[in-house]
Amino acid sequence: MDFLKNAKRLPVIDWNLTFFGAHEQAVDSDWVVPIEKHYAFECIFVLSGQEFATIHSENYTLNKGDFFIIPPEFLHQVSAGNNLKYFCFHFDIDDPNLKIQLIQGLRYYYSRSSALCKRVTPYLLKLDSLVNEPEFSFDTKMTIQIELSKILQSFYHTASKHIGKSSSTQAEYSRILADYMKSRLTNQVLDYIKNGYVQDAGTVSVEDAVNHVGISSGYAFRTFKKTFGISPQNYLTKLKINEAKKLLIKPNYSISEISAALGYSGSANFSRQFKLWTGASPLAYRKKPKDPLRTY
Structure with a gap:
């Protein structure tokens, strides 16, 4: 007898979502990070001042409230303008569908006036506020998971609009x-x-x-x-x-x-x-x- 023949099911979730390298920092105008690449996505949010980013020979200027996302394995370089204070983190998820959508459907740079930046700014500020926690308890880690999930969901919705339902x-x-x-x-x-x-x-x-x-x-x-x-x-x-x-x-x-x-x-x-x-x-x-x- 099938005891679950009338059951409505939710999907099995089997993925690794990692969050690391998160930090807030104020730097001098001579601050330059050498050209590098990562196995994970990198996200940069400018809290104040100005930051410069170069990716695929394209130069971007980030001002207060702007957001930048760098896909895995993309060579890039960042440096400081005046009075730079930023928040940065890396994330990775082993869901191939989502990775493809984010890589293909997102731009690198989003100004503070863009719809995506407006949507994720509260989540980014919440994450940034946690750097001042005296200790990282289970509750803090769950908050990070929740805010990161909101950010990823926002990324997904934005990327889906740009690449549609079909893929190459x-x-x-x-x-x-x-x-x-x-x-x-x-x-x-x-x-x-x-x-x-x-x-x-x-x-x-x-x-x-x-x-x-x-x-x-x-x-x-x-x-x-x-x-x-x-x-x-x-x-x-x-x-x-x-x-x-x-x-x-x-x-x-x-x-x-x-x-x-x-x-x-x-x-x-x-x-x-x-x-x-x-x-x-x-x-x-x-x-x-x-x-x-x-x-x-």
């Missing part, structure tokens, strides 16, 4: 690749936890994902990198690292078991990869107090 063929191929790798990895880990080994389907790989989509590996690499700013292999590695972090906070799984669940050939290989991406060994990460809003 390249973006669609990239989305399918990303979805396939995430789904396969999740099932692979659950399979190992349930059975103690990975079933006949084997471990997820970029090659499997490319074959699933039915395009050439070269075309897959180019379109994926263009869409997400990261190669398919690095995207898969990032998914594995995020899964590893979730498993490492559970002491009942050994590092060798986590390594096997993620499809690594051995614990040493897994440990090297984990340290390369996080700056800490799996054992050191396991022992370190965890902040669920921080990534490494």
